[in-house]
Every structure is written in C-alpha cells, then in structure tokens.
Amino acid sequence: MDPTRPESFNHRFEKLSTGRTYHFVDQLPSNHDTSLNQAIVCIHGFPDCWYGWRYQIGPWVRQGYRVIVPDTLGYGDTDKPSSAEKYSMKSLCADIAALLDKAGLEKAIIVGHDWGSHMVGRFALYYPNRVLALAMLSVPYIPPSPVYLPLEEVARKSPNLGYQLFFGSQQSTKIIEANLRGFMDVIFQQTDSKGVAADFTRKGAMDALLNNSHVRSSGSYYHQVLSKGMNGPLNYYRTSKFxxxxxxxxxxxxxxxxxxxxxxxxxxxxxxxTPALIRKSSKFITRLQDIAIENKGHWIMAEAKDEVTAHIAEWLKGLGYPNIRGKL
Known part of the structure; x- marks a missing residue:
C-alpha cells in the first residue's frame, strides 16, 4: 500500500443489493479474522474519491483493522446515475448498508469527511445498529430540519456556504468540466505556512476564482478520476429538497x-x-469528543495526515479497539 501508487491497493468491483455497482478498496490486515478484526469504512466528500484516505489506509490496516473505502455514487468507477434524485442521503445510506452486507459485516466503525461526514451522520440515523463508532471530519453533524430551507436562504444565513449556490446550479457541470484543472487548483488548495488559503466559499467567489485560475494542478490521479464526469459529484448539491x-x-x-x-x-x-455549527452539533450527540487541528484547512487527511491517522487510532484504542469481541 503505497500512497503514491493507487494501483498498489486492493481494488474491488461489486454489484450491491441496491442494484448499483461500486468500486471500493478493501484492505485486509494480516491473519484477518472476520469475527475478531473490526472494519473501518471511510466515506469521502466532494470532489474526492477513495484516494483521499490513502495516508490512513495502510497505518490502520497495520494496526489490525480491515479498511474499506468506496468511491461513492457518481465518482470514479462507481455507477453514475444522471438524476439528482438518485443521490439523496437515504439512497446513499442504503448503498453503505449494502456495501457492509457485501463485505460480510454486520457492524463497522464508520468515518466520513466533508459530504462523507454528513452521509455517515445520516447513516447513523437510518442504520443506528450497524455503527460501532462514528468519526466525522471537517463538517459537523447537522440534525434533520423540520423546515425546508432553499439553498438561497442557506447562503444568506451562512455566507460561508455561498459556494453551494454555484455547485447546485445545472450550469456548473459544464463550466467545471471545461476548466477541470483550474477547478482542482481552487478546490484542493491547502493552507500555506501562515494557515491561509484563498476563500472560495462566499457567493460568486468560486466563479471568479475559476475565471482567474492560472496554476495548473499536478494531481494526475484526481484529474483521471474527476474527468470521468462532474455531474454525479455535483448532484450531491442538488438534493436538498429530496x-x-x-x-x-x-x-x-x-x-x-x-x-x-x-x-x-x-x-x-x-x-x-464554524465554531457555531460545532457548538450546535454537540447538543445532539451524547458521547462527543471534539479535536481541533491548529492552522490546517479542509483537506486534513492530507494536510495533517499523521495527526488524523493518530487521533482516530488513539480514540478507537480508548474504546477498546481493535481486536475486541461484542459490543462496546
């Protein structure tokens, strides 16, 4: 498992009971025992893929975990339905449950980043008895809302989410696909030595940055994955009403x-x-542990790869994992 060589991981392709075919990495520890070794299932966000977890897979496997990391719906070599309705959280959570079934797992440790964080939070609501422990990265838990808020209202109330208006529009697919490398430069930027990165979050900022992007990304594997089409990934932003x-x-x-x-x-x-969202999420989670990583941005699995790997491993160790039987 070499993070610089995607082909060095164990790749699988399976048709799930939901009818959708998923590509995923399924990495087993040495002397794997299904009844003994816990599994960690990692769910990526936008616009990522299984490769976003490349630095965590090997270390966790060597610690005794089975690690399963899919390309979620619309990404890479996983199915890519065109309709946004197919990307609702209920549907995506059903795919995770079906993936656990295919792997022969009744329960697993579930970890998610960005959209994956939101997805695993919903998975813990739809399938509460299939989650041993839950780790959410970068996007805090937000409970279901009794009132529907259109994206325009969301952006007005939370200006840092203004970029969702652009992603939620149908025209964003063609604009991004036509300038994919420029988009990658903007979206995958990491904080500099002073903890600063260009702000694309406010309304209209992403459009302006795309029009003015001049640095060309060298992330060839990501370009290969995302060049398979951006409609599926962007559909996640078009499902709020569904x-x-x-x-x-x-x-x-x-x-x-x-x-x-x-x-x-x-x-x-x-x-x-934002701190306000993090404080709000704590009201709905009884056993929450919150860890801030100083001066790091959104892509913490790469920016703070060792810290993320170690924090999750230590947290799980405190819970008695790996290699324990039965419930917590």
Missing amino acids: RHDEEKADGLPSNLRADLPVLFLWGTKDRTA
Whole structure:
C-alpha cells in the first residue's frame, strides 16, 4: 500500500443489493479474522474519491483493522446515475448498508469527511445498529430540519456556504468540466505556512476564482478520476429538497444514538467548519469528543495526515479497539 501508487491497493468491483455497482478498496490486515478484526469504512466528500484516505489506509490496516473505502455514487468507477434524485442521503445510506452486507459485516466503525461526514451522520440515523463508532471530519453533524430551507436562504444565513449556490446550479457541470484543472487548483488548495488559503466559499467567489485560475494542478490521479464526469459529484448539491422530504417522511430523530461514541476532527482554518455549527452539533450527540487541528484547512487527511491517522487510532484504542469481541 503505497500512497503514491493507487494501483498498489486492493481494488474491488461489486454489484450491491441496491442494484448499483461500486468500486471500493478493501484492505485486509494480516491473519484477518472476520469475527475478531473490526472494519473501518471511510466515506469521502466532494470532489474526492477513495484516494483521499490513502495516508490512513495502510497505518490502520497495520494496526489490525480491515479498511474499506468506496468511491461513492457518481465518482470514479462507481455507477453514475444522471438524476439528482438518485443521490439523496437515504439512497446513499442504503448503498453503505449494502456495501457492509457485501463485505460480510454486520457492524463497522464508520468515518466520513466533508459530504462523507454528513452521509455517515445520516447513516447513523437510518442504520443506528450497524455503527460501532462514528468519526466525522471537517463538517459537523447537522440534525434533520423540520423546515425546508432553499439553498438561497442557506447562503444568506451562512455566507460561508455561498459556494453551494454555484455547485447546485445545472450550469456548473459544464463550466467545471471545461476548466477541470483550474477547478482542482481552487478546490484542493491547502493552507500555506501562515494557515491561509484563498476563500472560495462566499457567493460568486468560486466563479471568479475559476475565471482567474492560472496554476495548473499536478494531481494526475484526481484529474483521471474527476474527468470521468462532474455531474454525479455535483448532484450531491442538488438534493436538498429530496433529502428534506425523505427525512421528514421517515421521521428521522435529531439525536444520534445515546451510547454511540462520536469523534469530530476539524482544521481551525477550515471556513466550512464554524465554531457555531460545532457548538450546535454537540447538543445532539451524547458521547462527543471534539479535536481541533491548529492552522490546517479542509483537506486534513492530507494536510495533517499523521495527526488524523493518530487521533482516530488513539480514540478507537480508548474504546477498546481493535481486536475486541461484542459490543462496546
């Protein structure tokens, strides 16, 4: 497992019981015992893929965990339905459950970043008994809302989420695909030595940065993945009404399971992880541990790869993992 060589990981392609075919990495520890070794399932965000977890997979496997990392719907070599409705959280969570089934897992440790963080939070609501422990990175838990807020209203109330208006528009697909390398320069930028990165979060900022981008990304693997199409990844931003209607119809609770251990990791220079949202999320999580990583931005799995790997491993060690039987 060489983080510089994507092909060095164990790749699988499976059709799930939901009818969708997923590509995922499935890395087993030595002397793996399904009844003994816990599995960590990692869910990436936008616009990422399984490769976003490349620095964590090997160390966690060597510690005795089985690590499963899919390309989520719309990404890489996983199915890419064109309709935004297919990307609702209920549907995506059903895919995670089906992935666990395919891997022969009743339960797992679930970890998510960015959109993946939101997804794993919803998975813990839809499938509470399939989660041993939950780690959320960069995007704090937000409970289901009793009232639907259109993206325009969300951006007005939280200007740091203004970029979602652009991503949620249908025209963003063609604009980004036509300037994919420039988009990658903007979206994957990391904080500099002073903890500073260009702000694309406010309304209209992403459009301006794309028009003025002149640095060309060298991230060839990401370019290969994202050049398979941006409609699927962007559809995640076009599901807010579908998600709200489903959650309201299903009567999802606001609180996560009271006995569920939850870790939240975030970079202090990440404009999408505001202290106010983090404080709000704590009201709905009984067993929350919050760790801030100083002067790091949104892409903490790469920017702070060793800290993220170690923090999650130490947190799990405190819970008695790996290599324990039964429930917490």
